Amino acid sequence: DSGVTQTPKHLITATGQRVTLRCSPRSGDLSVYWYQQSLDQGLQFLIHYYNGEERAKGNILERFSAQQFPDLHSELNLSSLELGDSALYFCASSVTPAGNTGELFFGEGSRLTVL
Amino acid sequence: QQQVKQSPQSLIVQKGGISIINCAYENTAFDYFPWYQQFPGKGPALLIAIRPDVSEKKEGRFTISFNKSAKQFSLHIMDSQPGDSATYFCATSMSGAGSYQLTFGKGTKLSVIP
Numbered sequence: 001d002s003g004v005t006q007t008p009k010h011l012i013t014a015t016g017q018r019v020t021l022r023c024s025p026r027s028g029d030l031s032v033y034w035y036q037q038s039l040d041q042g043l044q045f046l047i048h049y050y051n052g053e054e055r056a057k058g059n060i061l062e063r064f065s066a067q068q069f070p071d072l073h074s075e076l077n078l079s080s081l082e083l084g085d086s087a088l089y090f091c092a093s094s095v096t097p098a099g100n101t102g103e104l105f106f107g108e109g110s111r112l113t114v115l
Numbered sequence: 116q117q118q119v120k121q122s123p124q125s126l127i128v129q130k131g132g133i134s135i136i137n138c139a140y141e142n143t144a145f146d147y148f149p150w151y152q153q154f155p156g157k158g159p160a161l162l163i164a165i166r167p168d169v170s171e172k173k174e175g176r177f178t179i180s181f182n183k184s185a186k187q188f189s190l191h192i193m194d195s196q197p198g199d200s201a202t203y204f205c206a207t208s209m210s211g212a213g214s215y216q217l218t219f220g221k222g223t224k225l226s227v228i229p
Contacts, residue, residue: 002158033216042221043159043204056216090158103149104217106158 003027004107006091012113018079021110025072025093031055032074033104034066037088049074081114088112121205121220128227134192136223138205141186145207148181149217150190153202162203163190195227 003026013019025032034046036059045058049068060066063081068074078085088111092104120139128134138148149164165172165179165188172179178191192199202224206217 002160004158035219043217043219045216045218048216058216092158103161103164106160108156108158 002105002107004091004093004105006089006107006110008110009108010111010113012115013081014115015081015083017081017114018077019081019112021076021078021089021091021112023074023076023091023093023107025074025091026105029093029095029105030072031094032068032072033092033094034060034074034076035090035092035106037090037109038086043090046076078112081112083114086112086114119205119207119218119220121223123223124221125224126226128192128195128225130195130197130227130229132195132227134195134199134225134227135189136203136205136225137187137189138220139185139187140207142207142209143186144209146210147208148179148188149206149208150177150179151204151206151219153204153222159204192225195225197227197229200225200227 005024007022030051033048036044046060047066048056052068063079066076088109090106090109092106094104122137150162151159152162153159163174163177165181167183170181176193181188202222204222205220208217
């Protein structure tokens, strides 16, 4: 158990809809990262928040947004969903933005299916 | 986003054999090279990592070999066991950039057969 909690574990929705994925980082971790995992693209970095502030953006679509709240949990919002958005979405946390070991602790992911 | 090329896509090894997975990167500014292991239904977990000041790091049956001039690094699993069957991802990152996001390879599915 990594200590990172993601909800929901599974989500099925229709095209055009909007969903919110939630992540609670390990206790004491200030950084939250979001990754998208699909069969053909592997693990793609989406966005990084540190202590409530956006630190880096990767291949995140404009239809997607994220935030980190004062209690350090984070939410990833996906809107105007398309079939191609079906994927596993992982949240990871670390102690600092440039941690001593660079180790990221991943949750078990939220599997999104868009029909 | 910088690419990390990982090979092979899949690998089947007999129990007791050596599993070798290779990765190549482009950006010479990368200074942290971890390998993550992912079991079905779980998130990736750090297995072993190396920094470019050493050419090899060993932890138990797992070894990273690093070739800075060739911009390549590899994971060797000695005495492979069925419990090692998982997907392995190499990754890279750079310190000092204010963010420690990892750039991952596309993964290698390892199957160790008895």
